[in-house]
Amino acid sequence: MGHTHRSGRINRSTFAIFIAAIAALTLTLAGCGSNTAKSSGDPNTLTVAISSAVSTLSVNQEAGSANYQLAALYQEGLTGVDGTGKVIPALATSWKSSDNKSWVFTLRKNVKLHDGSTLTADDIVYAINVARDSKESPGLSVYWPDYVQSAEKTGDNQITITLSSPHSDFPIQVSNVAGLFVTSKKFFDSAGSNYGSSKKLIVGTGPYKVTEFDPSSHVTLTKFKDYWGKNDGPQTVRIDFVTEDSTRQLAFTSGKVDVSFNVPVTSVAQWKTNGGSTTAYSDRSYYGLTFDPNVAPFNDIHVRKAVSYAVDKKSIVSGILKGYGEVATGIDSPEQLAGWTGNDASKASKQTAKLPAISYDLKKAKSELKQSSKPNGFTTTLTYPTGYAQVGKASLAIAQNLKSLGITLNVKEIPLEQWLSEIGNGKQGVGWMIYNPTTPQPNEITSWLLAAGGSGTNPANWNNAEVAAETEKVGTLDQESDKLALVLKSTTTALDEDIYSPIYWGKSVVATAKGVKLAKIGTYWLGTNWAADFSKNA
Amino acid sequence: MKVAKFIGRRLANLVILLFVLSLVTFGLLYLTNSDPARTLAGAKKVSAAQLAAIRHQYHLDEPLWKQYMIWLSNAVHGDFGTSIRTQLPVSQMIGQRAWVTLTLALLALAIALLIGLPLGVVAAKRHGTWRDGLITALAVVGLSAPSFAVGLLLLYVFAVKLGWFPVYGLGDGSFADALPHLLLPAITLAVGLFAAVIKVSRASLLEQVESDYTLFAQSRGVPRGTITRWQLRNAALPIMTSSGLLIASLISGTVIVETTFSIGGLGTLLQESVTFKDIPVVQAVTLLLATVICVTTAIIDALYALADPRLRPNGGHRNSADTPTNKEGEA
Numbered sequence: 001m002g003h004t005h006r007s008g009r010i011n012r013s014t015f016a017i018f019i020a021a022i023a024a025l026t027l028t029l030a031g032c033g034s035n036t037a038k039s040s041g042d043p044n045t046l047t048v049a050i051s052s053a054v055s056t057l058s059v060n061q062e063a064g065s066a067n068y069q070l071a072a073l074y075q076e077g078l079t080g081v082d083g084t085g086k087v088i089p090a091l092a093t094s095w096k097s098s099d100n101k102s103w104v105f106t107l108r109k110n111v112k113l114h115d116g117s118t119l120t121a122d123d124i125v126y127a128i129n130v131a132r133d134s135k136e137s138p139g140l141s142v143y144w145p146d147y148v149q150s151a152e153k154t155g156d157n158q159i160t161i162t163l164s165s166p167h168s169d170f171p172i173q174v175s176n177v178a179g180l181f182v183t184s185k186k187f188f189d190s191a192g193s194n195y196g197s198s199k200k201l202i203v204g205t206g207p208y209k210v211t212e213f214d215p216s217s218h219v220t221l222t223k224f225k226d227y228w229g230k231n232d233g234p235q236t237v238r239i240d241f242v243t244e245d246s247t248r249q250l251a252f253t254s255g256k257v258d259v260s261f262n263v264p265v266t267s268v269a270q271w272k273t274n275g276g277s278t279t280a281y282s283d284r285s286y287y288g289l290t291f292d293p294n295v296a297p298f299n300d301i302h303v304r305k306a307v308s309y310a311v312d313k314k315s316i317v318s319g320i321l322k323g324y325g326e327v328a329t330g331i332d333s334p335e336q337l338a339g340w341t342g343n344d345a346s347k348a349s350k351q352t353a354k355l356p357a358i359s360y361d362l363k364k365a366k367s368e369l370k371q372s373s374k375p376n377g378f379t380t381t382l383t384y385p386t387g388y389a390q391v392g393k394a395s396l397a398i399a400q401n402l403k404s405l406g407i408t409l410n411v412k413e414i415p416l417e418q419w420l421s422e423i424g425n426g427k428q429g430v431g432w433m434i435y436n437p438t439t440p441q442p443n444e445i446t447s448w449l450l451a452a453g454g455s456g457t458n459p460a461n462w463n464n465a466e467v468a469a470e471t472e473k474v475g476t477l478d479q480e481s482d483k484l485a486l487v488l489k490s491t492t493t494a495l496d497e498d499i500y501s502p503i504y505w506g507k508s509v510v511a512t513a514k515g516v517k518l519a520k521i522g523t524y525w526l527g528t529n530w531a532a533d534f535s536k537n538a
Numbered sequence: 539m540k541v542a543k544f545i546g547r548r549l550a551n552l553v554i555l556l557f558v559l560s561l562v563t564f565g566l567l568y569l570t571n572s573d574p575a576r577t578l579a580g581a582k583k584v585s586a587a588q589l590a591a592i593r594h595q596y597h598l599d600e601p602l603w604k605q606y607m608i609w610l611s612n613a614v615h616g617d618f619g620t621s622i623r624t625q626l627p628v629s630q631m632i633g634q635r636a637w638v639t640l641t642l643a644l645l646a647l648a649i650a651l652l653i654g655l656p657l658g659v660v661a662a663k664r665h666g667t668w669r670d671g672l673i674t675a676l677a678v679v680g681l682s683a684p685s686f687a688v689g690l691l692l693l694y695v696f697a698v699k700l701g702w703f704p705v706y707g708l709g710d711g712s713f714a715d716a717l718p719h720l721l722l723p724a725i726t727l728a729v730g731l732f733a734a735v736i737k738v739s740r741a742s743l744l745e746q747v748e749s750d751y752t753l754f755a756q757s758r759g760v761p762r763g764t765i766t767r768w769q770l771r772n773a774a775l776p777i778m779t780s781s782g783l784l785i786a787s788l789i790s791g792t793v794i795v796e797t798t799f800s801i802g803g804l805g806t807l808l809q810e811s812v813t814f815k816d817i818p819v820v821q822a823v824t825l826l827l828a829t830v831i832c833v834t835t836a837i838i839d840a841l842y843a844l845a846d847p848r849l850r851p852n853g854g855h856r857n858s859a860d861t862p863t864n865k866e867g868e869a
Contacts, residue, residue, distance in 0.1 A: 049706075053802060055624040055631070062624060063580065134591040138625065142584045197626055198634060215624075216635055216802020217708040242706050242800040246690055251705040254698040415813040420581055421573040435581055448583030456586055 043536050044235040046516075049248050051262035053241035055215045058196025059181050060131060063139030068177065068438055069261075069526045070239060073221055074114070075204030077180035078105050078124065078159070079171050083522025084343040085335070085440035087171055091124065091182055091205060092159075100166035100476070105174070107157040112226035113184045114202075114209040121153040126185040128161070128174070143179030143439070167475040168483075169441060176206075177527035178439040207231040207529045217241060221531075233532035252276065258516045259534060263509035265324035266390055275514035280324055282345075282523050284336045285436045285506035286445050287391065288328060290460045291429060291499055298429035302372035304498040307430065308358040309365035310401040313503050320393045324509060328502035330355040330491050332445050335505075335523040337487070339442035340480040345523070351488055356495050357502050362404065369405050377406025384411070384432050385419035391432060394503065424459040433459055433500070440524060443474055443487045449500060450490045460499045467493050548836045555832060556825050560613070563824050564606050567817055574598060574622045574815045596622050609821065619818035623811065628822045631807065636826070638708065638716070639803035642795070643788050645724035646731060650784070653728070654735025655777075659770075661736065662743035673736060680733030685791055689726040689798035696722060706800040723799040727791050731784055738780040742773040774845040782838040789827050 052066040059067045059075070080090035092105035111119040128151040130136045132144040147164045154160040163170065174180045183195075187203040194200040198213045207229065208221035221237045240257060242248040245264050252260040253274050263271050268278055289307070291298045298304055313327045326333075334349035341347035369375060382399070384391040392413055399409035414422075423431065437444040450471045454463035470490045477483045494500050512518050515537040525533060575592040576584075593599045597608055612619055618628040661673040697703040703722040709715030746752060746769035755765050793805035804823055811819035 053806075055621075056626065134588060135595055138578050138592050138595070142579050142582065142588055146585065146587070193620070193626060194630075197630070199630075212710075214634075214708065214802070215631075216638060216806075217800075240707050240800070241802070243806075244798055244800060247693065247706050247798060247800055250690075250693055250698050254701075254705055256705045415572070417574075417577045417813045417815065418570070418572040421576045423576070423581060433581070444582075451583065459581075 042236075046234040046237045046259065046531060046534055046536060047257045048237065048239045048259040048261065048531075049242045049251055049257040050239055050260075051243055051245070051248065053215060053243060054219075056196040057202040057210060057213055057219070059176075060137035060140045061196060063142075063438075065436055065438060065526075067139070069530070070219060071181055071204075072176060072206070072527050073208040073237065073529060073531055074202065074206040074210050074224075075176055075181040075183065076206050077176040077178070077182060078107075078174040080175050081177050081440050081524045081527045083525045083528055085339050085522070085524040086343045087175065087440065090175065091119065092174075095171050097170075100168045100170070100478070101163045103161045103163070103170055104154065105159045105161070107159065108228060109157060111205050111228050112224075113187075113205055114224060115184055115187055116226075117184055117186070119182070119184075119205060121156060121159055123185045124159055124182055125151050125153050126188070127182045128159075128180060130188065131179055131181070140179055140181070143173060148173075165476065168478055169475060172439055172441050175439070175527075177524070178441070207233065208237060208531065231529060231532055233529060234534065234536060237531045252511055252513065255513060258513050258536060259518075260511045261508070263511045264389065265321050265507065265509060266393070268322065268324065268509055271509075271511045276511050278509050278511045279518050279521065280507045280509045281521055281525070282326070282333065282335045283436065283506055283508040284333045284523055285508075286328065286331060286333060286433065286502065287325075287394075287504050287506060288331070288433050288500055288502040290424075290431050290433045290449075291501065292424070292426065292431075292460050292462075293497070293499060294426065294455075294461055295429040297372070297374045297378055300373045301498060302368045303374060303378075304501070305358065306365045306369035306372060306405060307398075307402065307407070308498055308501040309361045309368060310405060310407075311358075311398050311501065311503060312360040312401060314360065316394045316397055317504050320390055320397065321504065321507075324507040325504040326507070328505045329353055329357040330488070331449055331494070331500055331502055332443055332487065332491070333505040336437055336440075336444065337442045337484060339440050340484040348484070351484065355488065355491055358495070358498065362401065365401075365405055369407070377408070379408040379410070380429055381410045381412055382430055382432070383414045383419060383422065383428075385416040385434070386413055387416055388434065391434065395432070424456070424461055426455060426461050431459070436506075438527075440527075442483070443471075446487055446491060447471060447474070450487075450494055452490075452494075462494070462497075462499045464493065464497070544840070545836075548832075548839075552829065552832045552836075556828060559828050560610070560821055560825060561606070563821055564609070564817065565602075567812070567815055567820060568602050568605075570812075570815060572813075572815045574817075577814055578622070605817075609818065613821070618822040621811075621816055621819050623814045623816045623819070628818050631819060632804065632822060632826065635803050635807050637713075638720070638801060639789075639792050639796070639805060641713075641716070642720050642724055642727065642792055642801070642803060643785075645720055646727035646788060646791075647781075647784065649724055649728035650731035650735050651781070654732035655739050657732070658736040658739025659743060661740040662747055663766075665740070665744055665747070670740075674740070677733040677736040677740075680729045681737070683729060685726055685730055685794050686798050688729050689723070689795055692722055692726055693798070708801060719799075720801070723795045723801060726798070727788065727795045730791065731788060734780065734784060734787070735777075739773065739777050742776040743769060746770075746772045771845065775842060778838050778841060778845065782835045785834045786831050789831065 050066055054062060054067050054070060056062050059071045076090045078090060078092040079087050082088050091108055091111060093108050095103060095105045097103045107121055113119055131140045132148065134141040149162045149164050151159060151161045172178055182205060184203050188195055191200040196202045198215060201210045201213055207224055207227045209224040210219060211222050212220035218238055218240045223231055223235050242251055248260055249271060251257050252271060263278060271278055291304045293299050317325045317327050330352040334345045334352050337348035338345040382395050384395050395411040399411050402409045435445050449458050450467055451457045452462045452464040452467040455461045467490045470486055474483050474486050510518065517535045519533040521533055575589045575598060578592055579589065597605050621628055621631055657673050661670045664670050693705060697705045704719045707719060709719045752765060752769065792803060793809050796803045796805040808823045
């Protein structure tokens with residue numbers, strides 16, 4: 001009822017003053033902001049943005065890939081890797097075993113820990129026992145299989161680890177890309193449950209020392225001056241947790257960070273504005289479909305093959321991934337298998353190319369479905385985890401192709417954690433397998449996928465006694481060529497039976513700001529002192 | 539006496555509410571389809587024995603009622619347990635982040651009230667004019683704009699293009715550095731809030747502006763300032779009630795804003811913990827937030843009495859057992 005209104009004191013000028021006051025307030029607040037807004041211009045500090053936050057510095061507790069990436073800078077194992085994945089000496093200078101069961105490690109002398117103490121064999125044995133304990137190390141203990149019997153100090157500079165069965169690749173397990181992160185026993189005991197927390201931080205032997213950690217924001221590291229090895233990296237490295245992709249992109253393009261990891265492969269071009277550049281590298285990840293042969297209608301090989309023939313892998317790689325990936329012809333990527341071909345991925349690639357993975361062919365898909373128990377199609381669900389937009393798009397592309405066969409594929413995005421829990425739960429006939437290997441174990445992926453001992457032993461709940469025995473045998477073989485041949489043989493069986501339908505091997509993209517150089521990097525570079533691969537112009 | 543009774547009753551209500559809430563949260567989390575042991579181990583080869591060991595450690599292999607009882611008996615002793623995800627004490631995890639969310643929420647509330655109230659008053663006083671139209675339109679835009687989009691827009695304009703604000707994070711970890719980092723997130727959060735403040739304050743003041751007593755006072759030549767004071771006082775109750783409700787939407791809003799600006803506060807902690815099924819953390823954060831909401835509403839209820847003499851325990855209806863205070867107290 002506007003007509004009852006009387007003209008009052010709040011007139012135009014008051015209103016204008018009010019608006020001006022708000023504007024002034026905003027400017028004042030903004031002023032506060034710009035005074036402290038950090039610039040990344042300092043040539044001695046490298047600022048890196050990563051897509052996940054870690055809640056603890058201890059990989060023993062939380063063993064996600066971000067935890068490994070960070071720990072590679074501040075903690076070491078008995079062994080380590082170089083950029084190609086070759087196992088190299090770290091806290092052990094050499095190791096030997098006559099029977100692949102009793103492994104003797106000779107320790108490096110005079111290694112300093114970040115707390116100033118000198119590393120002892122006792123520290124290492126203690127770290128091994130902590131890592132094996134599922135209570136102390138719920139994240140890491142899974143890398144310590146049942147066949148590890150004991151770890152003992154057998155001399156001032158010697159440790160012996162005894163296995164119950166022979167495993168020729170064992171030295172990989174005691175690296176900081178797998179199961180061992182050495183710290184000082186004294187520090188570990190005194191920190192208690194605060195080990196790796198923002199209060200007590202962490203102590204290691206690595207090239208960098210953690211000086212600050214805020215699980216809600218960042219980790220800051222500085223060069224460790226008493227490091228036993230060489231470190232050409234920047235004096236200070238600050239790693240910021242910027243989980244939201246678009247925010248990370250803004251932070252990068254506006255020059256607030258020098259480097260961003262985890263550039264989404266679907267939007268690489270947008271990161272190159274403002275003089276930034278991107279580097280892609282094979283990250284050895286495997287993306288493919290898993291069929292549970294115990295769940296109808298996927299218990300019918302014709303159904304499985306019909307679906308596999310309908311997956312247009314080439315289009316997924318070129319269209320959805322924009323080329324940041326490679327059509328997978330097998331399960332373990334050539335870069336991963338290269339550990340058995342003298343760390344030469346091209347040699348492994350020649351072998352994987354021969355594997356009988358199914359290629360896109362809609363005609364064959366239709367004829368397979370006709371021969372199956374569901375000639376007129378069926379309805380099923382395919383879930384993919386949050387944070388994997390490219391997998392969601394690929395799922396939709398697959399669903400589109402399956403539609404022409406009469407198969408309705410309902411694509412559903414679910415939280416990563418739920419997706420993880422549902423892997424191999426025996427209820428879904430088809431599911432995605434997304435596997436990011438952390439270790440250089442050449443058959444890390446197939447050691448699980450082809451552990452064909454039935455329900456619960458592999459994500460497909462696949463049961464094939466012969467394949468199971470072969471997978472078991474791989475670790476006991478001496479010759480690398482024999483191991484490769486055996487793994488490829490089992491992979492062939494899995495592909496022939498179409499239990500796993502490989503789609504692509506992934507690539508990761510790193511963005512570097514103008515003035516920041518990234519050296520030539522290998523597929524395992526994040527397991528090394530990766531900060532030293534960056535150099536910054538003043 | 540009445541004050542003690544008021545506080546006592548509110549406390550009893552709070553305890554019952556927290557108990558029911560903890561039960562519901564526990565039950566809902568139990569129903570979600572994920573297994574913390576599997577999530578901890580990740581998508582890799584883990585033996586059944588290793589999974590069982592992890593489940594046993596966190597009592598996940600016990601029946602639901604027993605898990606709840608273990609949690610409850612620890613909780614009443616002030617021990618909120620250890621996070622399944624990080625193995626850190628829950629109280630420590632919350633302690634690290636609570637101040638971030640609290641500062642963010644208070645800043646946002648202050649900005650929302652500071653901007654929303656005067657605008658609402660102007661709109662009501664000058665309703666039907668272009669200024670009212672502009673302010674109402676602003677409120678509609680503010681209410682309907684999703685905060686993640688507002689956040690990104692503000693980030694792009696003020697942090698990237700103009701460089702007035704930091705783009706992300708909390709700075710060097712000190713409170714002094716965190717404050718400027720929290721401003722833009724707080725403004726984002728305030729956008730939806732101040733719109734609500736405008737709407738409520740405009741609506742309730744408008745009622746007063748159009749009331750008979752205003753007309754009467756104006757015709758009698760009562761000074762404008764006095765009339766406005768009367769109107770504001772009468773309009774205060776609905777505004778206060780809605781401010782209480784704002785606290786709840788403020789807290790739920792922090793989840794999105796904290797994610798957009800990469801601020802690790804309670805919102806992101808709750809979200810991560812829910813998806814991880816990290817029951818101890820979810821329980822503690824939920825109860826903490828519920829307590830904050832309950833205490834704030836209780837304070838606001840108590841403030842009614844200040845604003846309105848009729849609602850004071852010893853106010854106008856001294857002899858009546860059925861005073862409005864009691865009603866408000868039980869509301």
